[in-house]
Amino acid sequence: MTANDESALTRKSPFWRFSVKFYAAHGEAQACIELQDRAKVDVNVLFFLLWNATQNRALDHTAVAELDRMIGAWRDATVIPLREIRRTLKAPPPVMAPAAAEGFRTRIKAVELEAERLQQEALYELARSSRLGQPSASPAKAAQTSIDGYQAIIGPFPPGPLGTVLSAFAKFKP
Numbered sequence: 004m005t006a007n008d009e010s011a012l013t014r015k016s017p018f019w020r021f022s023v024k025f026y027a028a029h030g031e032a033q034a035c036i037e038l039q040d041r042a043k044v045d046v047n048v049l050f051f052l053l054w055n056a057t058q059n060r061a062l063d064h065t066a067v068a069e070l071d072r073m074i075g076a077w078r079d080a081t082v083i084p085l086r087e088i089r090r091t092l093k094a095p096p097p098v099m100a101p102a103a104a105e106g107f108r109t110r111i112k113a114v115e116l117e118a119e120r121l122q123q124e125a126l127y128e129l130a131r132s133s134r135l136g137q138p139s140a141s142p143a144k145a146a147q148t149s150i151d152g153y154q155a156i157i158g159p160f161p162p163g164p165l166g167t168v169l170s171a172f173a174k175f176k177p
Contacts (some may be wrong), residue, residue, distance in 0.1 A: 016127040019120060021057065021177055022050045028175065034167035042160045044153070045071070045078055047119055049168070051126045052153060056145035057177050060136035063148065064155035071156060073129065077122050085115035146172055 026032060038044035048071055052062060062070065089111045095104030129135065139145035146169065154160055 015120065016124055018051065018054045018127040018130070019123050021054045022047070022123060024177070025050060025053065025171070025175060028171045030167050031171050034164035034171075037164040038160055038168070041164070043157055044160060045074070047078070047082075047122050047126065048074065048153065049150070051123070051130075052149035053146055053168075053172055055130065055136055056139070056142045056149060056172070057175075059139045059142060059145055061139040061145040061148035062136040062152055064152035066136060067149065067152040068156050070126070070129065070135070071153075074122060074126060077118075077125065081118040082115065082122060085111060085118055089115055143173060 026035065035044075035046045035049070038049065039046050048067070051070070052067070055062060089108055092104050092108035092111065095101065095108075136145075136149070139148060150160070150165070150169070
């Protein structure tokens with residue numbers, strides 16, 4: 004990360020800064036990708052639940068469902084299609100020069116990251132404009148309650164990657 008990246012990062016919401024730091028934790032990225040690919044977890048929603056948990060706030064399944072409904076249109080129209088294009092370009096059609104396809108893929112990746120950041124900024128604004136969730140006894144309890152609520156909406160998360168995320172969260176210092 005360059006100095007310019009770091010200064011831009013400090014101008015982003017506390018939620019975005021949490022997400023960048025948490026995602027960089029050891030083993031976190033692969034677990035998140037597995038949750039995304041195997042259980043259709045929106046990692047931005049998952050991180051939002053964890054960020055709220057750092058503030059001892061838990062969201063039940065009703066609140067998670069409403070949150071997911073509000074943010075789902077953006078995710079479905081922008082984040083997921085950009086991700087699919089980026090992934091497809093890992094093996095471009097033979098007619099395209101590999102270097103040209105990789106350069107384009109890199110630009111798509113940057114746009115995908117910006118779409119995710121915009122999604123997170125929208126989630127942050129939802130948190131600022133309303134009092135989401137309920138107080139919880141601890142961050143760990145809040146995280147578990149919120150994740151249970153999310154699983155009630157989209158189905159069970161694979162236990163291995165979920166365990167990795169929860170273990171990292173237990174050790175995480177925001």
